[in-house]
Amino acid sequence: MDRREFLRLSGIGVGALAVPVFGRPRTLYGATTPIPSADKKILADAALNAARAKGASYADVRIGRYLNQFVVTREDKVQNLVNTESYGAGVRVIADGTWGFSAASHVDKDSIARAAERAVAIAKANAKIQSDPVQLAPTKGVGEVSWRTPIEKNPFEVPISEKVDLLLDVNAAAIEAGASFVNSIFFQVNEQKYFASTDGSYIDQDVHRFWPTFSVTVVDPESGKFRSRDALSSPVGLGWEYVNASPDGKVLGMVNPATGQPRITTRYGSRYDMKEDAIFAAQQARESLGAKSVEPGKYDLVLDPSHLWLTIHESVGHPLELDRVLGYEANYAGTSFATLDKWESKKFNYGSDKVNLVADKTQPGSLGAVAFDDEGVACKEWDLVKDGVLVNYQAIRDQAHILGEKESHGCCYADSWSSVQFQRMPNVSLRPGKQELSVEEMIKDVEKGIFIVGDGSFSIDQQRYNFQFGGQVFYEIKDGEVTGMLRDVAYQSNTQEFWNSCVAICDKRDYRLGGSYFDGKGQPGQISAVSHGSSTTRFNGINVINTERKL
């Protein structure tokens, strides 16, 4: 298989974006132990001192080692094994009230000091056309600290043979259950990031992320029809333990006593049973070939967290990025309908009074959780929408003053030592319902509805009003009962109308995280990993279209 081709995960249906190879890849296979903090402090001080010597009023440096591993299989074959490593340092400064940035792929005292000096030169050159000096919200220096994602087992330390065996076993189970084709992959990420700043912080963080996933396709040769069903796993801020299936980590499907089959498939929380999900995927892809094609019209939608995460991401996470609201992303993904006047009114009903949307970079097991962001700000949680009303945005150190706030929210990130840190979406989640409400109880109350599991197609306009979403598995609800599977479903709505149609949210027992490795923003583009938590949620009267066409 073509070395570059395998990186295009869109080929295995797991998302529309390609896997990037970060910056300048470099291997140290097996050598996953982070470089000692003391060594990095010496290098960091060289950068900070060099910056100050040239006249910087502020400087920060990130010495980053980014490790990825991919294990890629299809059916009974291992298509590729890849280890990548990228190591370097990025220095950011303020001089003459203006930002400057430069990065070095050689990490020694000399090179890093020269990068710092280049950053100052760039800042001073840009200062000549600068009309708006940087206003940096203060942040406390924390001295020397370290943090590691609280994983139980580092996937990089699991033998290749064990990973290969698991994936091939998953594939075989899918084929036996009726899949025509299956692709499965492990995608492991380790960011070893050392941050230091002239505020007096020396922060060493060892961040881990893991994503086991697959796509199953069933082909019916006679009709020429084919269907795919992707894994219901999420990328997570967990280690290898994520694939140690356990009953506590999943939500069992509702079973039809007559057939023993799930009427609603099993969904996964803190632990993922990849083999079981692959078997269900094969069965469901096959079943969907013969399922009823949805009658278009208005339905009450019951959305599982494995689906709703993406709707939250597109219709809440992005519109509330402050730089987007101000116009900094106008030339790429656009601006936002959630303009400052709506926030200032304190009366803008983003959603119904049941809707509470919260931002954070602290939830355990999430992709966004770290102790400090990429400008040394301690991470926290804050409300974006409270009781339906828009109350805040996502802002970093040089934006906080725009909101009249004294400190950054702590959501600054760069995807590589060679890229400059900027405001990125933190985890954004829908708080679970305060009253007890189970999924079964929610369904019993729905007369004409559709239960949607998993994320599918996703599209939203450049101000985040009009969106259309698909899914992986769809079930029809009639008079409080799940009656069977549907196909060809997509729903289309407008963000404010949609969130104001939220009538019920299951309680915290159902709360689960979904997320993505590939949130894209900026020119040149950067990616960021982000999670979104929710419980199963009901939205009334949403427009559903039928996506079947004849060529």
Place this chain on the structure above:
Amino acid sequence: MTILSQEEAKAILDKVLGYSKAEGCEANLEGSTTGNIRYARNTVSTAGIVTDLELVVQSNFGKKMATATINEFDDASLEKVVRRSEELAKLAPENEEFVPVLGPQEYLDSQGYFESTANIDPAFRAQVAAASIGPCREKKLVAAGYLEDTAGFEAMANSKGLFAYYPSTGVDFSVTVRTEDGTGSGYVTRDYNDAAQFDSARDSAIAIDKAVKSREARAIEPGKYTVVLEPAASIGLIRNMMFNFDRRRADEGRSFLAKEGGGNKLGEKMFDERVTLYSDPTVAEIPVAPFANDGQRRERVTWIEKGVVKNMYCERFWAQKNEIPSVPFPANGVMEGGDSSLDDLVAGTKRGVLVTRTWYIRTVDPQTLLYTGLTRDGTFFIEDGKIAFPIKNMRFNESPVIMLNNIEALAKPERMNGTLVPPMKIRDFTFSSLSDAV
């Protein structure tokens, strides 16, 4: 130094291969210097230069294969990356689909490197931004734009003696111009290999004009409309369709090119007879490397001829298994058109919609290539051959296969995202809902 000459690249690759103890070894070396400038709110927001040099090494022992990468080029590092790929290969199970590396190939000549682009400096970039921002400030408009220029090379060599080298340059420019009150928005995007063809002021004027003319947009009923698609509006759908021209997936029965009852749709007329679509690395307006990154030779391949499916790209393993020629994935594309202009298409339209750009296109159904997306930055109603008024943006759900069966007219092709695409007039294009987005 990240842009290496052919001799310098070969020297590194020969050294890498010299360290190899595997049965087969292949190495790819890519380097580039990319400069950029971004602006928003009528001021420069970020500017930078990224230099990159990376080496990817693939080793195999029989059918056991793995890959490792590095970005340091001292001897110890070169040896290390070779050993790493060998260690990992030994741990890999046999991959029965592994195909041994190719022997030496002869490649076509393609000219993609231009000094004009390689010489771009920060002053040039600042001037590009100024040429956009200046007029916008004067007209009380707000510019947000981006320029990226690259000079680089790709090279490869393997243990059977294959060697290839290709230098290239590229310029990508886009600007979104909005009115101060946010009620109008216009966009332009251009890409070139040769920066001498690029004129920021000339191009920005197009976005400025659309921004001004898109104010006070009226809503029209969603439904099927005749549309005139500028290249930036059709390119996403055309390229997405080309990503689905894979022979193996068609043979496996899981593509729109699969046939009911088995087999694929080669030889079938699936599109209007005016549709001819091909790739060719040597096309002067859109040159690309004449080799794929496994060393396969790229040459002219016609995908669709007069509406008939002529070829699909096919990976080497599948080709060998089925005793058919392998066809590498294309790096550029040409869709043929006519001699008329975009203005001619508008003039010939009694009632329709002019679409500047489409956005956020995602697959809804791979069976029929149904995509959804939205119009953006300059959408206008055409009446009796003239632009009558601006209209609100709309979401569409449409398939390029259906679209290319509903052709009314094709104008002269223009470069867009490394592809030559004609402005096109299409009937019965499906707009499914309105958007309030400007």
